[in-house]
Amino acid sequence: MTNNDWTPDQALVSIRDVYKSFGDLEVLKGVSLDVMKGEVICIIGPSGSGKSTLIRCVNALNTIDSGSIKVEGLEVHDPGLNKLELRKRVGMVFQQYNLFPHKTALENIMMAPLKVLKQPQAEVEERAHKLIKRVNLGGKENSYPGELSGGQQQRVAIARSLAMNPDVMLFDEVTAALDPETVNEVLLAIKDLAQDGMTCILVTHEMGFAREVADHIYFTDRGVIVEHGPPATFFTEARDPRTREFLSQIL
Amino acid sequence: MKPGRKTRTRWHGDTDLAVLKPFNFSPAGSVQDLLFSRWMANFSPRSLLVIGLLFCLWPSFAVAQGNYSFTQALDALWRWLPFIVTKGFALNLLVSFFTMLVGTIAGVLLGLGQISPLRPLARFSWLITQLFRNSPWLVLLFIVMLALPFEIQIGDTIYPIPDWLKAVFGLSLPIMANISEIVRGAIMSVPTGQWEASESLAYSRNQTLWLVILPQCFKRMIPPWMNWYAILTMATPLISLLGVEDIVTLSRQAMEAEDNHPELLVPFFGFTLIIFFAYCYPIARYTISLEKRFVVNQ
Numbered sequence: 001m002t003n004n005d006w007t008p009d010q011a012l013v014s015i016r017d018v019y020k021s022f023g024d025l026e027v028l029k030g031v032s033l034d035v036m037k038g039e040v041i042c043i044i045g046p047s048g049s050g051k052s053t054l055i056r057c058v059n060a061l062n063t064i065d066s067g068s069i070k071v072e073g074l075e076v077h078d079p080g081l082n083k084l085e086l087r088k089r090v091g092m093v094f095q096q097y098n099l100f101p102h103k104t105a106l107e108n109i110m111m112a113p114l115k116v117l118k119q120p121q122a123e124v125e126e127r128a129h130k131l132i133k134r135v136n137l138g139g140k141e142n143s144y145p146g147e148l149s150g151g152q153q154q155r156v157a158i159a160r161s162l163a164m165n166p167d168v169m170l171f172d173e174v175t176a177a178l179d180p181e182t183v184n185e186v187l188l189a190i191k192d193l194a195q196d197g198m199t200c201i202l203v204t205h206e207m208g209f210a211r212e213v214a215d216h217i218y219f220t221d222r223g224v225i226v227e228h229g230p231p232a233t234f235f236t237e238a239r240d241p242r243t244r245e246f247l248s249q250i251l
Numbered sequence: 252m253k254p255g256r257k258t259r260t261r262w263h264g265d266t267d268l269a270v271l272k273p274f275n276f277s278p279a280g281s282v283q284d285l286l287f288s289r290w291m292a293n294f295s296p297r298s299l300l301v302i303g304l305l306f307c308l309w310p311s312f313a314v315a316q317g318n319y320s321f322t323q324a325l326d327a328l329w330r331w332l333p334f335i336v337t338k339g340f341a342l343n344l345l346v347s348f349f350t351m352l353v354g355t356i357a358g359v360l361l362g363l364g365q366i367s368p369l370r371p372l373a374r375f376s377w378l379i380t381q382l383f384r385n386s387p388w389l390v391l392l393f394i395v396m397l398a399l400p401f402e403i404q405i406g407d408t409i410y411p412i413p414d415w416l417k418a419v420f421g422l423s424l425p426i427m428a429n430i431s432e433i434v435r436g437a438i439m440s441v442p443t444g445q446w447e448a449s450e451s452l453a454y455s456r457n458q459t460l461w462l463v464i465l466p467q468c469f470k471r472m473i474p475p476w477m478n479w480y481a482i483l484t485m486a487t488p489l490i491s492l493l494g495v496e497d498i499v500t501l502s503r504q505a506m507e508a509e510d511n512h513p514e515l516l517v518p519f520f521g522f523t524l525i526i527f528f529a530y531c532y533p534i535a536r537y538t539i540s541l542e543k544r545f546v547v548n549q
Binding site for chain 1: 442444445447448450451453454455458463466467
């Protein structure tokens with residue numbers, strides 16, 4: 001199950017030839033990509049191209065039909081996968097924040113380390129306070145999600161995920177549901193993470209942001225990776241007509 | 252894409268029978284299953300006054316038949332009133348409390364069974380729920396009354412099972428089934444994102460259910476739960492058909508003791524109506540106000 005041979009110089013997330021369909025709908029048709037430790041990659045593409053499904057497969061929220069996904073040597077596609085081990089390593093932030101509405105911001109952040117990882121209260125509390133300051137929400141510790149703006153909620157969601165000390169963070173269109181004026185504060189929080197060396201996989205429509213923070217950009221369309229490259233060349237020297245068309249529409 | 256939700260409800264889908272359709276829980280706001288409470292709570296204080304007046308006028312049309320006067324009937328009612336209330340209505344309340352207790356515990360378990368990932372358990376719970384939710388209460392009562400022994404022997408001691416306790420079990424069955432649907436509906440009404448977020452934070456299914464989902468459901472379940480309590484309380488006179496000495500049985504016995512004058516019917520049963528109304532109407536109003544408050548809070 002666990003490949004103990006994994007060393008940090010190998011890809012932290014390794015996706016190989018992944019196929020996935022929902023009923024008759026083929027969503028992923030042979031996707032492969034590697035993410036090295038500390039790397040930030042952005043997946044862009046038209047809606048329905050399978051980008052969200054792809055990152056949901058990385059932390060086993062969706063199962064794959066064939067191919068392989070490895071996270072630090074953990075075989076995610078293995079039916080006997082230890083999901084706890086996987087999810088300790090992989091953090092995820094969703095488009096709809098999905099904070100627990102009956103808990104305060106601080107409780108949202110502390111709950112999983114306390115209840116799932118059984119870490120000591122004092123240690124978790126200290127970490128939670130640091131995290132909430134890190135996402136610039138000092139003073140909002142005792143607010144309930146309903147009292148926070150979308151951008152604030154999303155930053156709590158980021159802190160909540162970071163509280164588990166993951167090795168890789170997945171961001172699934174995290175700014176898509178936000179009011180335009182709050183998008184920036186969330187992007188800043190992610191940028192801060194990225195500059196700190198966190199391995200990140202982002203599905204995003206924020207091209208400017210992708211260009212700024214990504215080490216590598218992947219363009220997906222109809223379940224395949226059409227083209228990829230570093231941002232410096234990707235946006236200016238796209239070769240595939242589908243990529244060019246998409247970029248022309250969005251830029 | 253919400254595959255989780257789809258698989259959880261899929262097998263309800265292949266029916267045209269309205270009764271077999273899944274219970275659609277609408278969170279506080281437009282709750283169909285509160286229709287009854289709403290109807291009841293809609294009585295304005297003024298309409299209550301009118302109903303009361305009608306009650307006072309009615310006998311003046313009815314008394315003309317005999318020489319037993321309305322005042323005599325009221326006197327009879329007054330004499331029997333303490334007995335009817337402390338022995339009869341008290342038993343109705345006792346039955347309603349125990350039924351709700353048993354029905355709620357069983358219903359919560361059954362509701363959790365319905366959303367179990369173990370397919371056979373989920374199907375079994377669903378079947379039981381539908382069976383008892385769609386059976387006439389009186390028939391269930393008859394079956395339980397006749398099926399349960401009137402005494403049980405444990406060791407050398409024989410314990411009689413009082414009729415009212417059997418009635419509790421009989422009435423618990425439909426309550427259980429309806430609570431089961433409330434629980435299932437409330438759990439399903441929590442957005443799937445909550446499950447996914449918990450899953451991605453490494454919560455197990457049980458941890459998710461108990462730490463994340465159920466605490467959010469609790470408030471939503473209170474108004475429909477109270478609604479069923481009011482419905483149940485008003486159904487308790489059914490047990491008089493089985494000989495349990497509840498308010499209706501005792502009223503009839505009292506009227507017999509007063510020589511069965513037909514003039515007694517309106518005061519005695521009118522009083523029964525009023526006492527049930529006086530008990531259930533505040534519950535209905537309170538349910539509505541809770542419902543409104545939870546809408547604001549959510």
